[in-house]
Amino acid sequence: MHPAFSVVFFTTATGAGYGLLALLGVLGGLGFIPPDFWLGLIGMGLALGLIAAGLLSSTGHLGRPERAWRAFSQWRSSWLSREGVASVLTFIPAGLFGISWVFFARTGSWVAIAGLLAAIGAVVTVCTTGMIYASLKPIAQWHSRYTLPGYLIFSAMTGSTLLNALLQGFGVGMRTVLVASLLVTLLGWGWKLATWRYNDRQEIPTNANTATGLAGGTVRSLEWPHTEENYLLKEMGFRIARKHGAKLRLITQVSAFALPVLLLAAAFVLPKPFAAVVCVLAATVQFAGMLVERWLFFAEAKHTVTLYYGR
Known part of the structure; x- marks a missing residue:
């Protein structure tokens, strides 16, 4: 699949944002994070x-962005529409929680309920985003048991690393959050390796024979369906060289997982000012690494329509 940057940024940014929102909603509403004005406002x-x-970035991949609102009407059958509805609904409790927690320093009672609803909305929205891809049967790399949990794990990973950086930066670092961000990053690393291993080993059951229903022998095209590149080949038939794929996988492992783990581990032994610096650096590097990981997520996906073109 052709990895449009608008979609790559969309999945990375919203995943981190919803992960951070869920943690703030739960921990802030229950009083584990102090209702400091600047911490709450920035968080x-x-x-x-x-x-x-x-x-907003996701609309950049649409042919007619001004018609994006129509996607909300298909929530009965479309995961994309459900994602839009869930994202909008989540802003309601998130707004109520944020205003009360930040500007009025209120926690508990209905503020805690609003924070919990915002967290639930964030998780539901991330699930709908994951299901957009996990439900696509023609793309075997996405239609697997690894896709939806991967979205949830990566959202929790980037969200917890961002929260840890915020708390450390404001001098109210919680050791529990630091430990959690380190452990979830390790979990995300293991899950990504398992996903790659599964995708590399799987055999797509569909071929030209099964597509045409002709048993026996090998079905092949005598001539190309088109004389030049078309939309399907550009979008669905995008291919990445194996050497580039291996290099980008290494960059992903180093920037999204290995380096953040080392930086977070260093925060345990460094004094507060330096611990805050390495935690902020860990969150920044991890976000950049997840942009590469999301690019690969799209670039390495193979649509079965390319069988029609002999690929």
């Missing part, structure tokens, strides 16, 4: 800003 601003930026 909620970063979470909602990433979500809004990602959602």
Whole structure:
């Protein structure tokens, strides 16, 4: 699949934003994070800003972005539409929670309920995003048991790393959050390796014989269906060289997982000012690494329509 940057940024930014929003909603509403004005303002601003930026970026891949609102009407059958509905609904409790927690320093009672609803909405929205791809049967790399959990794990990973950086930066670092961000990053690393291993070993059951229903022998095209590149070949038949794929996988492992793990581990032994610096650096490097990981997620996917073109 052709990896449009708008979609790559969308899945990365919204995943991190919803992960951070869910953690702020639960921990802030229950009083584990102090209702400090600047911490809350920057934290909620970063979470909602990433979500809004990602959602706006996703319209850049549409032929007619001004008609994006029509996608909301297909929520009965479309995961894309359900994602849009869930994302909008999540802003309601998130807004109520953010205003009360940040500007009025209120926690508990209905503020905690609003924070919990915002967290539930964030998780549901990430699930709908994952199901957009997991439900596509023609793309075997996405239609697997690894896709949906991967979206949830990576959202929790980037969200917890961002939250840890915020808490460390404001001098209210919680050791539990630091440990959690380290462990979830290790979990994400293992899940990504398992996903790659599964995709590399799988055999796509569809071929030209099964597509045409002609048993026996080998079915092949005598001539190309088109004399030049078309939309399907550009979008569905995008291919990445194996050497480039291996290099990008290595970059993903180093920047999204290995380096953040080392930086987070260093935060345990460094004094506060330096611990805050390495935690912020870990969140920044991880976000950049996840952009590469998402690019690969699209670039390595193979649509069965390419069988028609002899690929």
